[in-house]
Amino acid sequence: MLKVAIVGGTGYGALELIRLMQHHEQITIHSIVSTSEEGELVSTRYPHLKGVVTNTFDALDINKIAKEVDTIFYATPAGVAKSQIEACTEDVQHIDLSGDFRLSKEDYEAWYGLSAPDKDALSQAVYGLSEVNKDAVAKAKILSNPGCFPTATLLALLPGIKESLIDTQDLVIDGKTGVSGAGRKQSLLTHYSETNENVTAYKLGKHQHIPEIERYLSEQAGEDVAITFTTHLIPMTRGIMMTCYGKLKDGVTEEGFIQAYKEFYKEEKFVRVRETGVPSTSEVYGSNYCDIGFHIHERTRRVIIVSVIDNLVKGASGQALQNFNIMNGLDEQMGLTVSPVYP
Amino acid sequence: MLKVAIVGGTGYGALELIRLMQHHEQITIHSIVSTSEEGELVSTRYPHLKGVVTNTFDALDINKIAKEVDTIFYATPAGVAKSQIEACTEDVQHIDLSGDFRLSKEDYEAWYGLSAPDKDALSQAVYGLSEVNKDAVAKAKILSNPGCFPTATLLALLPGIKESLIDTQDLVIDGKTGVSGAGRKQSLLTHYSETNENVTAYKLGKHQHIPEIERYLSEQAGEDVAITFTTHLIPMTRGIMMTCYGKLKDGVTEEGFIQAYKEFYKEEKFVRVRETGVPSTSEVYGSNYCDIGFHIHERTRRVIIVSVIDNLVKGASGQALQNFNIMNGLDEQMGLTVSPVYP
């Protein structure tokens, strides 16, 4: 059994890690860390966990924790993981669900408005888009777990870009997300009466996931990629749909396009490619799947690639656990065979 | 006082006409037509109208009705208005909220799968995008009221196209709609447990509003326009947001762009152009407004135009009433000064 600690135990990312780890045969949750709630029973604060976990919240003493566990998960606001990882002197696996290690120093400081992790830590960090980066993930000590929008977007676009099926310089990406991606912290944008019966386009041109997507698209394309990207908040709790509009290269057919995606993901259990039709978010609700479907518009030669994930699972805690499995040589699906909850 | 009849009295379009007409000083609702409910009190079937209307449902006898009223509104499924209008021998105004008169004969038959209205009726019909087509609307005897997606899309794109600010051959249009646009008829797509907590991209490449949008964009552009267009069903009852992605022409600046839109709509009470930020659907809920805002992405030279309407008001019954006012020389705002219901 591997022992893990979860830092940030009062947020949705941590709660989802706890849920999924119930199904994992090789994990013991040794510590759930929330300094502000130290000593309180987790199940007192979260009654849905009564009978599920018996932990009390622990204070954050990183080196003490690191001595006791094999892996530390950070489901924390930006800035926390980097400072803890820098302070940690023990040999332990770090899996960071925040954005701290996803960008270059310059981009991180520009988009997050915080000072970047030190060079050494940053250079060690591996970007954990599991399906694409598996070999590097397997050796990672600092795992930088992708953001929710980047996960759904990159899985939708990378095959098309790597196989030279679509133009890298003409990408329009329209995202729709449920509200839980904003976490448990309250704001007017997540206030029920403001969000219910409403669609809002938010953070246009300012979303911190833009540089993350561009960075990894560029890396894989071998050239600079600039995207047009929007995000819309819609009245539901879980789920992300990315509607990606690409320009087909000459000679690419619908059949060839779909076949290339099926080939690209043929070994992957968590990416389900549709031969016909496009997926809905409810079809992956609560699960670690990313479903992808297509529509090709011949007159404009545009392909519409629709990908869906549960933002709290494949877009956060599920992928973190998938990376944990890869890092520890376990079956990649362990703890993640929960089917979608439908309806 | 002008007398009107509403055909299709058991659908949402008719109900919304009834609601708005309560605020109209020059309208008497002479007849609400639903053959299947003939003789039943409207307020028995729709208790929310108790104390509001005292009508009973009438049978559909078009020439009898046409003799008694000044204007007939059709809030009916495709195919009904054209057959009634063809059968009508009286001199009366017809306002059709369905798609019967929106397309050319060829397109109508291809996209609706029904035989088109006869040539004479079709040639008389005026497309009632009120803000753009006011002079023709003023003289119309057969008014073809625009679809919900076309209304929000055309109001968002026409100034940019007519003022040569954006490329007509590179338009991506991503629509999000509440469920009421599908009407009161039940289907799996509008079944609560399927639609709640879910986003669905539907009718990709097959939506009958595509040729309608292309027709009027082309007309105004003076050249053929082909669009990439998607629609997404999201879990709310009312509201449409169109996120339109255009390519800016050389030399166009953000300030110039917004200024052109403000100028274009400066006389229009129902189109509200934002100088900063983009609108949300809740900001027009229950009202006849179309709000439009912008974001310009310099690196890709794309402009994101976001327009919102209430699909049942500006997208259907409100615009129909606006057209009625124009056709009858009344104040365009009569009956339509209902503010948005917020929150």
Next chain:
Amino acid sequence: MLKVAIVGGTGYGALELIRLMQHHEQITIHSIVSTSEEGELVSTRYPHLKGVVTNTFDALDINKIAKEVDTIFYATPAGVAKSQIEACTEDVQHIDLSGDFRLSKEDYEAWYGLSAPDKDALSQAVYGLSEVNKDAVAKAKILSNPGCFPTATLLALLPGIKESLIDTQDLVIDGKTGVSGAGRKQSLLTHYSETNENVTAYKLGKHQHIPEIERYLSEQAGEDVAITFTTHLIPMTRGIMMTCYGKLKDGVTEEGFIQAYKEFYKEEKFVRVRETGVPSTSEVYGSNYCDIGFHIHERTRRVIIVSVIDNLVKGASGQALQNFNIMNGLDEQMGLTVSPVYP
């Protein structure tokens, strides 16, 4: 024209007053008061009001305002109205939408945890349940507008109690409310991800509307009434349903019961009594109606009385405007003929 001021201009109560007053022929909104936003255009903060109101927010200087207007509406948190009314030396009408003047000194201090208004002000205040207290309302200078749950509950129960149809000592009242009743202030209870797809029973035994209901039930019954009362938060924005369970007195028949309610409200435009079936909240959405329906269970001799209102209209701003009309000798319905928004 009568001039009014609205204090508390950044909350939902104030926004709803502004919406309804657009339809009122005798009101000019002279001032919208929000000290924290002084000088800002109301329509900048609330873009849905662009083109609707041109006011800027004013600071709160009660005697200056009172000199300029006929009536001041307070849509403020508990404690504000009483201190302003006490400080006001001008002769002006006060309409308080908060709880400051609804309870006896003792009860107010016990349930609200604030010091009560001074004796003089408290004794002048008239409880504005419009349908029941019309004569006193007509003469009021300080009008205490009822709470949302009390409005729906009292209208449901008073005819049964005043006509001795139900037992005053056996009342179970189960309330369901949308989230907007909690206002615009953020809390975990109104956080979207917590409230969506969830029902919560809250403030059991502690809701400040309990003593308000008991006070006016007791007054009308002529004896002490103690109720069993619960409130449930459900995932919608607007609407309250009260399901009230009463014990029928001997000899009371279903027909007689319904007839008594019809008789009781026969002159009232805003209370709609059903002869068959029970109402849904959507049937009064956005309107000032209270709809009431019944089911009698012969075996247990219990009557189930279901009443519904829009909490922001009849439960707050609509009733306040209705009271304003009565206080000023205007048609009680002025500004309130907005039909329900359905669906």
Next chain:
Amino acid sequence: MLKVAIVGGTGYGALELIRLMQHHEQITIHSIVSTSEEGELVSTRYPHLKGVVTNTFDALDINKIAKEVDTIFYATPAGVAKSQIEACTEDVQHIDLSGDFRLSKEDYEAWYGLSAPDKDALSQAVYGLSEVNKDAVAKAKILSNPGCFPTATLLALLPGIKESLIDTQDLVIDGKTGVSGAGRKQSLLTHYSETNENVTAYKLGKHQHIPEIERYLSEQAGEDVAITFTTHLIPMTRGIMMTCYGKLKDGVTEEGFIQAYKEFYKEEKFVRVRETGVPSTSEVYGSNYCDIGFHIHERTRRVIIVSVIDNLVKGASGQALQNFNIMNGLDEQMGLTVSPVYP
């Protein structure tokens, strides 16, 4: 491994059985039956199951199926299970999720409007309220799985009644349910635009779960129990909350009351009794838990018992699987350790 068949494979009950059985170590889903879809891949019709199940839908040939499996689950409309069970000549376990075997012949025929199962089958059937009826369940060949409202109601009331803490003749039960309880069949009541932003009290006095609750309350109380019972449809997909109002017997204290419930359920893993506060439906979402909490109102001596379940899990498929485990001598929790999905 035990082989099972699921009859009714296109409904929500069957889908939920499939989901839960993925976590069950001793079950092989041998057959998923839907005559109308015979031969189609289950995952074609339900893409959320792609990669989860490889079955195709089978036709309904009950004796053929019965020969091949150990247990048949019926997630079918009323009337189907009884006719199949009567036609079955093989020795096999039957678990019926419909109402066919829940009532006496007379009550079934009166409330369901169908002819009752034959006497022999009816007398063999065991009512599967797992926590209360475990010994009988262990020996059952025909298991009648309880309805959703009865499950939540009986678990809330039985301890109070069996321990003589509350009056059996004064019970008011107010239920709130999500929409999925109505299944996948479309109707106006489950049409999104009618149900969203709405609460409806439905089937007052006519709900077929009333005689089911009264039957088992009476059985356990040893005397006739008549209840006052209402159900409300609220805008969410999953979840039931029962707010039960009982009259405390003399001498019963809050502490004693709660203690009695804790004692009653001390061995039960799926019933979680709260010592403070009351549960919300989201706290059991997707899981087999029933959470129960209390509030006592001293002045009226009423106790408010709040119970919550997921209607598709503990209210249907979860409890069916729990009964399957008991019937087959397996760990009662097998396949049911899925934690609530929160948020």
